[in-house]
Amino acid sequence: DLIILFRCEQKSMLPNLILPTKRCPQMSDSRVSSVIQEWVSSYPGQPHSQPLNPVASNQAAQSSQMSQMDMISYGQSHTGIIRGVADERVAEQMMGLPYLSYNTSCLSSNPNSGSSNHHQSHAGAQQDFSSFLLPRVPVTKRSISKDSVEYRLRRERNNVAVRKSRDKARRRILLTQQRALQLQEENQKLQMKIGQLTQELDTLKHILSQRHLQGGEDGAPQESGI
Amino acid sequence: DLIILFRCEQKSMLPNLILPTKRCPQMSDSRVSSVIQEWVSSYPGQPHSQPLNPVASNQAAQSSQMSQMDMISYGQSHTGIIRGVADERVAEQMMGLPYLSYNTSCLSSNPNSGSSNHHQSHAGAQQDFSSFLLPRVPVTKRSISKDSVEYRLRRERNNVAVRKSRDKARRRILLTQQRALQLQEENQKLQMKIGQLTQELDTLKHILSQRHLQGGEDGAPQESGI
DNA sequence: TTTCATTGCGCAATCG
């Protein structure tokens, strides 16, 4: 009864067990926990009366390259979260306070980087996942030198792309809404037309049956027309 | 032939001329220019062969409280932009480079605050809008002291609300899409049913007409049922 | 490898 969620960067490493999203690594902890909640509450096995209160969901990877490979384990009765953080550089806007899940309590711990504050668990047989948790800590990619012209150019290009993409999304959503409304109206018209045709058909059938009663016993009414 | 877009903070001041959005003040310059382009290109008056090249669209109000009341004027032949900026404090992440509109050239000018760099126009009879442009420069709200606990609490609460709202939006969009698909399927079924009923009706009508030819001249076929 | 497109997220402004 131990469900484990992996969060990793490599697509090939995605076990795709619970979260079918492609964006797993970017989901916030609160979102992960809410997804877990949804999934658990939709599970027809145990009652799960309380909202299972995932303890931590802290260590926000706000604008740094955290979460190289985070891992969250959830036990049935003893809810626990194990998190491994492989940080590359100090988060810039790391303000200290952890995430707040919608409906869960929140425990802050170690508001800054580290790669040392793992294992916030508190029960059960948790193995040593350190080999998983620290796949490549000191990667030290090219320091992109935040102030370089090239960085700003890339940022600006991405900002343009983001705006474009969001405009597109907005238009798509609008079109979908309009299409839904249009289809609904069309549906009503079709329903009305069906009612009309059905009534007409009933009338004709009635007339034909009357004719049968009147015009004697012809037997087979089928007359394959011209 | 002078179209003026106002961007202001107070809802009551929204002339709502071109941009019906509630979020006018937050629209980026590139978005504004794209909206203008859309609007102009959909205008059946003049040809507007070139994409009208709105000059500036700079002065990014990225994470500061800029754009108290910006104003953009657009002339038919001489595209110009007047901007009034009432800055309260220096933008934090102001990196220097201006916005890049999707398909327009970009002229940078005065990458930092000011309330002095207005009137980038270059033609026509532009009046003095300074009284509009500087409604309340030195507002100097309560400095929220970026590091205060209260600030962080508010930020965290807002982050939670944002996540919640976006989850809701995602669900709404998904529901709309599913509803559209469902309506489409239903529509097809209804169309088929209509075809079926129509064919059946034609058959019965044909039968009835045959009966008329066979059974002599009854005259009126209408027999109001029981 | 580089570029653009998507997407989750935090911030700030604004609405209700």
Add this chain to the structure above:
DNA sequence: CCGATTGCGCAATGAA
């Protein structure tokens, strides 16, 4: 004053 929305930039990632 609060939460809810929304535009935006950033970073990670997908896709080509």
